[in-house]
Amino acid sequence: MNGKIGLRAFSMLLAVMLVSVVLVPVVSASASNSGGEQMSNRSVSEKALVHFGDLTEMRIVDERAVNVKIPFSIKNYDLVVFDLPKIREYLLHGDQLTVYLEGQPYTMDLQETTIDTEAIAKGIHSFTGSLAGVEDSQVLLTVGNKVLLGRIVIDYTEYFIESTSMQDSKSSSAFLQYVYSSKDIVPEGDTIPIDSHLLSTHAIDEKAYALKKMLEEQADPRATVTVRVLVATDSKWMTDEPDWQDTAAAIIQYCNYDFNTLGVNIVPIYDTSKAQQLSSDPQIINSSLSTFKKYFPESYLNSKSADLGLYLGGYDSIEFEGVGSSGGYDFPSLCRYAWAQMADDPSTYDAVLKDRAVVTMHELGHAFDAAHEYAPNQTETYNRAYQFYEHNRYYQTVMWGCFMKTAWLQFSANDGFYGDANHDNSRRITETKGVVASYC
Numbered sequence: 001m002n003g004k005i006g007l008r009a010f011s012m013l014l015a016v017m018l019v020s021v022v023l024v025p026v027v028s029a030s031a032s033n034s035g036g037e038q039m040s041n042r043s044v045s046e047k048a049l050v051h052f053g054d055l056t057e058m059r060i061v062d063e064r065a066v067n068v069k070i071p072f073s074i075k076n077y078d079l080v081v082f083d084l085p086k087i088r089e090y091l092l093h094g095d096q097l098t099v100y101l102e103g104q105p106y107t108m109d110l111q112e113t114t115i116d117t118e119a120i121a122k123g124i125h126s127f128t129g130s131l132a133g134v135e136d137s138q139v140l141l142t143v144g145n146k147v148l149l150g151r152i153v154i155d156y157t158e159y160f161i162e163s164t165s166m167q168d169s170k171s172s173s174a175f176l177q178y179v180y181s182s183k184d185i186v187p188e189g190d191t192i193p194i195d196s197h198l199l200s201t202h203a204i205d206e207k208a209y210a211l212k213k214m215l216e217e218q219a220d221p222r223a224t225v226t227v228r229v230l231v232a233t234d235s236k237w238m239t240d241e242p243d244w245q246d247t248a249a250a251i252i253q254y255c256n257y258d259f260n261t262l263g264v265n266i267v268p269i270y271d272t273s274k275a276q277q278l279s280s281d282p283q284i285i286n287s288s289l290s291t292f293k294k295y296f297p298e299s300y301l302n303s304k305s306a307d308l309g310l311y312l313g314g315y316d317s318i319e320f321e322g323v324g325s326s327g328g329y330d331f332p333s334l335c336r337y338a339w340a341q342m343a344d345d346p347s348t349y350d351a352v353l354k355d356r357a358v359v360t361m362h363e364l365g366h367a368f369d370a371a372h373e374y375a376p377n378q379t380e381t382y383n384r385a386y387q388f389y390e391h392n393r394y395y396q397t398v399m400w401g402c403f404m405k406t407a408w409l410q411f412s413a414n415d416g417f418y419g420d421a422n423h424d425n426s427r428r429i430t431e432t433k434g435v436v437a438s439y440c
């Protein structure tokens with residue numbers, strides 16, 4: 001716990017103090033006071049790791065107050081507050097917005113993604129794109145009602161814009177946010193399997209398997225399908241994080257980024273009508289997926305025209321000691337259900353957007369029959385996750401069985417980089433997507 005301080009902010013403060021010490025003999029004593037104020041304004045507003053010029057203010061807050069909200073694995077971060085209305089205006093008008101990463105300015109080339117119409121109706125807008133003129137760059141931004149969330153990637157370094165879900169004490173409406181990069185992460189806790197997905201469930205129901213296989217063969221893998229996903233949560237997450245809706249929209253956006261390339265549009269239907277019931281059920285912690293199904297049976301999914309049900313759970317669940325679960329494509333009673341843990345976990349999994357998106361995408365992947373890297377008894381021998389080596393470290397595609405901080409929001413694919421002919425979860429998803437889209 002002691003090591004967890006905003007070192008960057010601290011060292012900046014030190015630098016500012018040193019400058020003031022040098023300056024004092026030069027200027028008059030009476031000027032040193034006003035000089036101090038000016039320095040704190042100037043220095044804290046311009047040098048966050050990730051910022052948007054004068055649309056960002058830096059904050060230095062009592063560590064104890066924010067400690068509970070920022071995972072211990074993030075060794076360096078900057079606390080910031082954004083001028084959300086202005087940033088929203090820029091983005092919605094299609095005006096160019098400059099982002100500064102480690103002091104370097106970049107122009108973002110962004111387009112709004114319009115798949116999540118419910119979020120847009122609530123005033124939450126998501127954008128994808130790249131940094132102008134920067135190869136291998138990627139930008140995902142969600143401008144919500146309370147916070148700005150984002151992930152900017154340059155050549156496998158990830159920059160994150162996150163929320164503490166706490167109000168900023170200096171302004172009435174803004175939320176306190178933090179920014180950090182993947183270089184600032186030192187995983188803490190044990191590495192755990194994400195879930196205990198059944199190795200192969202083909203044998204469980206041969207008849208259902210044969211029917212699905214037939215439907216797969218009839219489907220066109222090049223077609224684009226819409227898979228409507230009922231996204232439910234509980235009172236716990238809604239209470240813990242008043243900006244949960246912004247986060248949920250960002251998670252769905254992250255999933256869509258790769259699913260879209262496979263011809264799958266994930267269209268969420270947000271449902272909080274049973275949040276209290278989920279939270280009141282004592283089974284929600286040790287049996288998250290089946291308890292979710294209890295309140296959202298197939299008949300309920302059908303009534304909402306939802307193919308799948310996804311539970312974003314606010315509890316540190318002890319189901320299989322994992323952080324997610326799904327029935328899997330071939331398991332008839334649960335094939336339409338998935339659960340991802342939003343709460344922090346004693347393992348390396350943290351309650352940050354990236355980790356949550358990895359597990360959510362992983363569980364949705366199982367609904368399309370995407371399998372782990374180790375999948376004995378698989379009929380589809382190509383259906384495996386992949387690990388690749390880049391910039392002196394290993395990265396894993398999203399179906400990797402263990403939760404890794406280096407997991408990449410990408411399904412394995414036969415492209416010679418994210419996979420090969422024997423590691424191609426993407427192929428499996430294009431085969432099954434027509435079946436999943438026809439659940440309702």
Ligand SMILES: [Zn+2]
Pocket residue numbers: 194195196197362366372399401
């Ligand atoms: Zn899994």
